Amino acid sequence: MTRVGVIGAGAFGTALASVARLGGNNVTLWGRDPAQITAMQAQGENTKYLPDVALPEGLHLTNDLGDLAQSDIILMVLPAQQLRSFLARADLPTQAPVLLCAKGIESDTGLLQQQILTESLPNTPIAVLSGPGFASEMTRGKPTALSLGCDDPKTGAWLQGVLSSQTLRLYLTQDTTGVALGGALKNVYAIACGLVVGAGLGESARAALMTRGFAELARLAASMGAKTETLMGLSGFGDLALSCTSLQSRNFAFGEKLGREGAFGTGKTVEGIATAQAVLALAARQNVEMPIAQAVADVLDGRQEIAQALHTLMSRPLKPEA
Template sequence: MSTQRCAVIGGGAWGTAIADRLARNGHTTTLWAREADVVEAVNTRHENPRFLAGAALTPALRASSDMADALDGVGLVVYAAPSHVLRPVVASGASFLPAHAVLSVATKGIERETMALMTDVVASAAPGHPVVAVSGPSFAVEVAAGQPTAVVAACADADAATLVQSAMSAPEFRVYTSDDVTGVELGGALKNVMALATGILDGLGMGYNPRAALMTRGLAEMTRLGVALGARAETFAGLAGLGDLVLTCTGALSRNRAVGVAIGEGQTLEEALAGKESVAEGVLNTQSAKALADRVGVELPIIDATYRILFEGRAPRAAISELMARELRAERD
């Protein structure tokens, strides 16, 4: 594996874990963060207590709040900023990107205003570079702890996908490649909505039967929308679809599931989100997914029900009853 000069843009938990992984792989890596306390902690104490508490980072990783400094001479850039600020963050550094740089985006989401996938946001804000989507079942704290993890790097440019695969892969971090960018990105975004919905069930005190039904039918909805938008159905049976769905719907570390649990227990959306340092992307993704489905005419009953609970004040138990009372049909419809 040849070493790269790398930058990771976004000092949250996931960005920090990726930057640590790249630095441990021998790449000269800079983590860009806007928060001064994050930069200071990474550089002096080799930790990020604000977003990734308890993780010991390699001393080889350095941090900077200067975008030009972070991007100087890089061959690979990984963007990990939240979806709602990704476009301005990418644009702010576009003029500093070397012409040869390969761009990658580890943010999972759909831009609410434009319905654009994250790779399209990056390509629009920093044109002229291949853009690789990285997605899959990967809690940041477990990646930082060296837990065995597998993800997907997707790009129409096979060389760019292979470069990301080579740069990130390690004995404890396995990266597969794909050319189905739409499927990989939608899987990563839509599973957050299903994690919210699963959390609501758990908050209501429901059992394993409803959870299994929701996850299975939720995967059918994810696949249905993905195929309508040009993705391949089989992608949703892989790491970026089923794999990430299982993780975020069942894992206690899932922020989206935790917000759903709070709502199921009776909190409002505003109360459930109050005081949260990290973003629960599923809230934004619920709005975007519904808008995308309305645009292409795809039926997504679980996502619609989640939208009504989050934004229209529908009682969770009433929404569940409405789902169960829908017209009977064949499973493969």
């Protein structure tokens, strides 16, 4: 029985831990808040993030990282902006591959999470998981398919076999850059689509933003060596389609409320906020133009109103579609 350690007891961490446990693995879920872990143990569910969904029998809950010392795999499900500080104080098992499952780019440096992890644990095998999967649906046994990126084909195939199940299908690629960028950048365009819908600008505008946003995403990813087929797959197109069309998406819901009420704040982690600025710095280094991402960052920072940002986009010089 494979020992799976999951770091991060939010919605997605709990969902992955539950699916892995139901798949027959020995799973330990770690959360930093002792009170939350105690409540989950007592109530048999993650009331804070996934209410009314029972945790599977045999799932071990802990706030002691030492309980993950013998893990065969570590699933890292912390927000991207917390990863570096966590690694600075954590003592992870060096023999276990780390599968990065959260989506985002470090705002201060523009680094992908696998780059941060390599700096801290240079000898640790790394993989990246991303794609269109809502935690609430995964935990309820709804069918989900995700992309699994791993440089080493043998390690990737092993992870794929261990973590795939009757309800979770993983598709393997060696393009970790494409998987990471697809998952991170779609959050920015989900906010953009939320802004458009919340402001009442119509479905045509949303479709245009999704399409042109994908073109931006693909240009940046290609400049960093990602493969087009990766971006056309689950972690790029698939995740973009899901996140830009459903209020279950935290980023879309955030943008929709901002567009409708002019109000910030959801009480949930919205990775696209930090990613919007990080991706602009990354695009500048790669000499890639990303006007939609720029418009989102301008709105979030208060430099432009939504109507102004739309006017800026619609006033850009006419050009061939590419």
